[in-house]
Amino acid sequence: MLEVTTNHYLVLSFALFAIGLFGVAARRNMITVLMSIELILNSVNLNLIAFSYQLSDLTGQIFAIFTITVAAGEAAVGLGILIALFRLRESTQLDKATELKG
Amino acid sequence: MNALVENGPALLFYVFGALALVSAVGVVALRNPMYGAISLLTSFLSVAVLFLLRNAEFLAMVQIFVYGGGIMVLFLFVIMLINLHRLAEVKKFSAHMPVVALLVVLMIGVFGWFFLQTGFGPAFTQPDVFDHVGGVKMGNPEAVAMALYSPANLVPFEIASIFLLIAMIGAVTLGRRQ
Amino acid sequence: MKDLVWVIPILPFLGAFLNGVLLRGRVDKKTAAIIACAVTGLAALLAIGVIWDYTHDAAYAGGKAFEHDYYVWMPAGPVHTLAEGVKNFNIPLGFLIDPLSCVMLFVVTFVGFLIHVYSVGYMAHEDGFQRFFTYLNLFMGAMLLLILGNSYAVMFVGWEGVGLCSYLLIGFYFKEEFPPYAGRKAFVVNRIGDFAFVIGLGTLVATFGSHKYTEVFSAVRANPAMMQGAGYLGLTLAGFIALCFFIGATGKSAQIPLFVWLPDAMAGPTPVSALIHAATMVTAGVYMVARSNAIYQLADGVNMVVAVVGALTAIFAATIGLAQNDIKKVLAYSTVSQLGYMFLAAGLGAYSAAIFHVMTHAFFKALLFLGSGSVIHAMGGEQDMRKMGGLKKHLPHTYKTFVIGAAAIAGVPGLAGFFSKDEILHNAAAGGHWILWAVGMVTAGLTAFYMFRAVFMTFHGPFRGTHEQEHHLHESPPSMTGPLWILAVGAVIAGWVGIPKILTLGFLPENVFGHFLEPVFAPILAPIGEHHAHHVSAGLEIGLMLGAIAVGAIGIFLAWRAYGGERGTAADDAFAARLPGAQRVLANKYYVDEIYDATVIRGFWATCRGLFRFDAGFIDGFLVNGVRNVTVEVLSLSSSLFDKYVVDGLVNGVGKLMNVGSRLFRRVQTGYVSNYALVLAAGMFALVCVFVLMRMR
Numbered sequence: 011m012l013e014v015t016t017n018h019y020l021v022l023s024f025a026l027f028a029i030g031l032f033g034v035a036a037r038r039n040m041i042t043v044l045m046s047i048e049l050i051l052n053s054v055n056l057n058l059i060a061f062s063y064q065l066s067d068l069t070g071q072i073f074a075i076f077t078i079t080v081a082a083g084e085a086a087v088g089l090g091i092l093i094a095l096f097r098l099r100e101s102t103q104l105d106k107a108t109e110l111k112g
Numbered sequence: 113m114n115a116l117v118e119n120g121p122a123l124l125f126y127v128f129g130a131l132a133l134v135s136a137v138g139v140v141a142l143r144n145p146m147y148g149a150i151s152l153l154t155s156f157l158s159v160a161v162l163f164l165l166r167n168a169e170f171l172a173m174v175q176i177f178v179y180g181g182g183i184m185v186l187f188l189f190v191i192m193l194i195n196l197h198r199l200a201e202v203k204k205f206s207a208h209m210p211v212v213a214l215l216v217v218l219m220i221g222v223f224g225w226f227f228l229q230t231g232f233g234p235a236f237t238q239p240d241v242f243d244h245v246g247g248v249k250m251g252n253p254e255a256v257a258m259a260l261y262s263p264a265n266l267v268p269f270e271i272a273s274i275f276l277l278i279a280m281i282g283a284v285t286l287g288r289r290q
Numbered sequence: 291m292k293d294l295v296w297v298i299p300i301l302p303f304l305g306a307f308l309n310g311v312l313l314r315g316r317v318d319k320k321t322a323a324i325i326a327c328a329v330t331g332l333a334a335l336l337a338i339g340v341i342w343d344y345t346h347d348a349a350y351a352g353g354k355a356f357e358h359d360y361y362v363w364m365p366a367g368p369v370h371t372l373a374e375g376v377k378n379f380n381i382p383l384g385f386l387i388d389p390l391s392c393v394m395l396f397v398v399t400f401v402g403f404l405i406h407v408y409s410v411g412y413m414a415h416e417d418g419f420q421r422f423f424t425y426l427n428l429f430m431g432a433m434l435l436l437i438l439g440n441s442y443a444v445m446f447v448g449w450e451g452v453g454l455c456s457y458l459l460i461g462f463y464f465k466e467e468f469p470p471y472a473g474r475k476a477f478v479v480n481r482i483g484d485f486a487f488v489i490g491l492g493t494l495v496a497t498f499g500s501h502k503y504t505e506v507f508s509a510v511r512a513n514p515a516m517m518q519g520a521g522y523l524g525l526t527l528a529g530f531i532a533l534c535f536f537i538g539a540t541g542k543s544a545q546i547p548l549f550v551w552l553p554d555a556m557a558g559p560t561p562v563s564a565l566i567h568a569a570t571m572v573t574a575g576v577y578m579v580a581r582s583n584a585i586y587q588l589a590d591g592v593n594m595v596v597a598v599v600g601a602l603t604a605i606f607a608a609t610i611g612l613a614q615n616d617i618k619k620v621l622a623y624s625t626v627s628q629l630g631y632m633f634l635a636a637g638l639g640a641y642s643a644a645i646f647h648v649m650t651h652a653f654f655k656a657l658l659f660l661g662s663g664s665v666i667h668a669m670g671g672e673q674d675m676r677k678m679g680g681l682k683k684h685l686p687h688t689y690k691t692f693v694i695g696a697a698a699i700a701g702v703p704g705l706a707g708f709f710s711k712d713e714i715l716h717n718a719a720a721g722g723h724w725i726l727w728a729v730g731m732v733t734a735g736l737t738a739f740y741m742f743r744a745v746f747m748t749f750h751g752p753f754r755g756t757h758e759q760e761h762h763l764h765e766s767p768p769s770m771t772g773p774l775w776i777l778a779v780g781a782v783i784a785g786w787v788g789i790p791k792i793l794t795l796g797f798l799p800e801n802v803f804g805h806f807l808e809p810v811f812a813p814i815l816a817p818i819g820e821h822h823a824h825h826v827s828a829g830l831e832i833g834l835m836l837g838a839i840a841v842g843a844i845g846i847f848l849a850w851r852a853y854g855g856e857r858g859t860a861a862d863d864a865f866a867a868r869l870p871g872a873q874r875v876l877a878n879k880y881y882v883d884e885i886y887d888a889t890v891i892r893g894f895w896a897t898c899r900g901l902f903r904f905d906a907g908f909i910d911g912f913l914v915n916g917v918r919n920v921t922v923e924v925l926s927l928s929s930s931l932f933d934k935y936v937v938d939g940l941v942n943g944v945g946k947l948m949n950v951g952s953r954l955f956r957r958v959q960t961g962y963v964s965n966y967a968l969v970l971a972a973g974m975f976a977l978v979c980v981f982v983l984m985r986m987r
Contacts (some may be wrong), residue, residue, distance in 0.1 A: 012119045012122035012123070012126075013122065013233065014121060014122045014125045014126075014165075015231060015232065016232050016235055017227055017228055017232065018125065018129075018232070018237045019162075019166070019267065020227040021224050021227050021228060022132070022133070022162075022260075024219075024220065024223050024224065024227060025136075025220055025224070026132060026133065026155075026159075028219050028220045029133070029136040029137055029139075029216070030136065030139075030140070031212075031216060031219075031967075031971050032140055032212055032213065032216045033139060033140035034217075034964075034967045034971075035206075035208075035209070035964055035967040035968040035971055036140075036205050036206055036209040036212040036213065036964065036968075037140065037204070037205060037206065037428075037964070038203060038204065038205065038206050038964070039145055039204075041145040041148070041149075041190065041191055041194065042139070042140070042145055042148055043963075044187070045139050045145070045148055045149065045152050045187065046120050046140060048152065048179070048183060049136055049139055049140075049155065052155065052156060052159055052175075052179070055159070055171075055175070056159055056163075057161075058194050059162075059163050059166050059167060059168045059171060061164070062168065063166040063167060063235060063236055064232055064235045064236070066235075066236055066237050066238035066239070066241045066242075068241055068242065068255060068256065068259045069259075071168050071170070071171050071256055071259075072256065072259055072260055072265050073172060073216055074168070074171055075171065075174060075256070075260065076175060076268060076272055076519025077142060078171075078175065078178050078179065079178075079272045079275070079276065080263055080272070080275065081183065082178055082182060082276070082279075083182055083185065083275055083276050083278075083279030083280075084177075085183045085186060085187070086124075086186060086278070086279050086280065086282075086283040087185070087279050087282045087283050087286065089186060089190045089283070089287075090283040090284075090285070090286030090287045091185070091196070091286055092190065092194075092216040093190065093193065093286065093287050094286050094287070096194055097289075101162060101241065102145075102194055103202055104206070104962065104963055104964060105206070105962060107961075107963065108960075108961030109960065109961065110959065110961045110963075110966075111959060111960060206962065206964040206965075208964070208968060210966065211968065212968050212971070215968070215971060215972055215975065218975075219971075222979065223978075226982065239914050
């Protein structure tokens with residue numbers, strides 16, 4: 011009988027997290043970066059649920075709800091920024107946004 | 113058949129887990145953001161299934177509704193807005209991609225090994241927590257609702273609603289054409 | 291009354307304090323004069339009272355000394371002495387009255403008072419009137435300290451004090467060029483003598499551990515063998531001390547070789563010359579030798595030195611006086627000559643004869659000086675006798691008293707000088723010192739000659755001055771002629787206290803003076819000096835006396851022949867024509883000052899300059915400055931290097947570090963968000979690793 015333990019979930023969630031991290035750090039397209047961020051937040055949710063199951067505590071699920079809420083809000087604002095930046099730079103390339111250089 | 117039933121949850125896990133991973137990779141690796149968005153949607157749905165496997169039914173629904181129905185739609189709208197101009201083909205990855213890749217592999221390696229050999233006690237010792245309310249089996253949403261509107265979680269709940277309001281205002285302000 | 295002896299010196303000091311400090315510039319001349327004369331007069335009265343009391347006090351009959359210590363001035367502590375082992379050396383401030391100090395006290399206060407009165411008239415038109423009397427009173431106080439002190443230390447205080455006042459008074463006309471120089475010369479020459487004097491004082495301490503007369507002399511009288519034993523510099527102990535004191539006396543009392551200051555001291559006002567350089571200060575040396583007679587009695591070789599120096603000085607100065615034209619210079623050299631007589635007497639052991647001559651000399655020399663002052667005053671400041679002449683008509687009192695003084699000094703029988711000079715010559719002859727006697731005789735003749743030369747040139751013959759001077763001629767006021775007459779009386783009768791046996795004619799008192807002073811000069815070994823062992827027969831004595839009278843008469847006669855009547859200065863011109871070389875030498879005082887200048891003074895200056903050059907050039911320049919240069923250079927160089935490389939290096943290094951570091955860290959700010967995300971991820975990963983590792987441990 012194949013057992014799927016919390017460990018598996020942890021590994022999976024961390025893998026998703028790492029992939030999302032890769033996307034955030036290594037992609038040039040702004041939209042892709044934002045999507046990777048969503049991926050990260052999602053992986054966190056998975057982690058929370060896994061532990062909620064492990065510990066038989068609903069707090070994990072509650073927390074996950076909030077995480078989702080925040081992710082939503084953040085996605086909205088982030089996309090707003092993205093649009094504003096796009097309008098300024100006429101490009102979706104993150105390399106063009108270098109005001110912080112120095 | 114018995115084997116299928118017995119190992120069903122595990123099988124489901126592996127299948128949808130793999131799907132989630134692959135689609136996540138797709139999000140990160142695909143050039144066209146539209147494709148990336150679809151891939152992300154797939155990932156979300158896979159994760160929703162994984163939620164179901166862990167007795168988080170309500171949250172699975174919320175995941176689908178909010179992430180899939182809300183956030184992804186938002187993304188798609190924005191992608192469509194932006195990609196209207198048919199932008200030039202540029203490099204996909206930034207200059208330091210190898211470093212990041214290395215880091216990520218390292219991280220997965222280290223933490224993966226670490227997580228795999230962590231010992232946990234027995235899981236799901238109190239199944240009633242998830243769907244019983246006051247001793248009566250009512251289902252996961254009710255249980256979550258009771259927990260969410262309890263005094264402990266009420267304040268965060270309200271704050272979250274204010275946060276949403278602010279986010280909405282912010283998004284509208286940012287998106288306005290001057 | 292004796293107990294009030296301490297008031298006597300205080301009075302003139304009080305006068306000096308009032309005129310010099312408290313009331314300086316605040317009172318008119320009359321008040322200043324009254325203060326000064328009053329204190330001196332009171333001191334004189336008190337002196338007479340003290341002398342009377344002392345001589346009529348049975349407790350002190352036979353010349354026993356009355357002494358009183360007032361307080362311990364210098365408690366110096368134990369000292370190792372030759373005579374008495376370890377002794378506690380104290381110098382108290384005290385006064386002593388004995389016959390010797392009585393005589394000196396009388397002379398100083400009496401003559402001093404008369405001169406104060408005279409000065410009121412003489413200095414009436416001078417600036418610095420009050421200053422003059424301050425100094426004069428100061429001098430009186432110091433002189434009284436000198437003669438009343440009961441120890442060598444107190445005497446030395448007075449000794450130096452009169453030296454100071456001499457300097458102040460010689461240089462009284464300080465706005466001119468010469469008087470201050472003369473004052474300095476007097477002080478410096480005195481100092482040379484004082485050097486030896488102080489060595490003598492020190493030897494006294496080393497030998498006896500005391501300065502008090504009573505203690506020293508009783509120790510000397512108790513140890514004649516020790517005093518005649520080995521001393522220092524090849525002399526006997528007594529001889530050494532006596533010689534040191536005598537050198538001091540040559541300075542103070544103007545003997546060879548330190549007499550050069552006295553003629554130049556005539557630059558001071560005439561009353562000063564009278565008081566200080568005739569009657570009192572210059573006799574301090576003689577007083578000192580007389581006071582120390584106990585030591586001198588045991589110092590045979592040095593005694594001869596004293597006598598010979600005295601005699602030489604006497605004749606030497608007398609020859610110079612022959613060719614002087616300034617009336618005060620004549621009197622100055624005369625003073626030097628007469629002081630020589632006094633030392634001649636002291637050297638022969640005739641201490642009372644020396645003191646006798648001090649007293650008579652005080653009277654007639656003061657008289658002569660004051661008389662010359664009167665003449666100068668009448669001549670409007672002219673002192674050159676060649677411009678005088680025929681003044682006896684205009685200055686009758688001055689003339690008469692001057693002649694009396696001149697006769698006294700020339701040894702005219704019956705007057706004061708005759709008796710005192712005769713006693714000195716008698717002692718010389720009686721001791722068998724015929725050469726010294728001859729020198730004394732010749733000097734007596736010269737004295738008579740030059741003295742009457744001065745008289746004739748000044749008062750007889752035609753007037754050789756200018757018309758304005760002739761109009762100005764007038765006799766001096768009574769404040770000046772009064773003291774002249776009083777001194778003239780003294781010049782006549784002062785000698786009558788020392789009538790030698792032969793002339794007593796059976797009824798006159800024999801040598802009251804000598805008997806009075808006998809206890810002070812008590813012989814130690816034999817009758818004073820061994821030389822007095824012989825006595826001259828009465829006939830020889832009369833013969834010698836007549837010889838002295840004759841010599842004096844010849845001198846006066848020759849002077850009359852040369853200068854009397856209408857002849858004026860013709861003789862001088864003839865002398866200059868006949869023996870120009872001799873005249874020049876005498877007139878230029880044997881070029882003594884020039885010789886001193888060329889040898890001693892120049893040598894001294896050369897040495898000083900050489901030492902200065904050594905100090906400034908080598909020690910200061912090379913050593914001190916050299917060391918400074920080296921240290922400064924080295925220090926400054928090293929500190930500049932340190933500052934430049936180490937300190938600045940540090941500061942600049944920090945700056946450069948900042949620069950480099952910031953340039954380095956700037957590269958972190960790429961501006962690419964992806965980079966930031968990567969760094970974020972990497973950092974987070976590291977942190978978690980650390981956390982986990984810690985947890986695992």
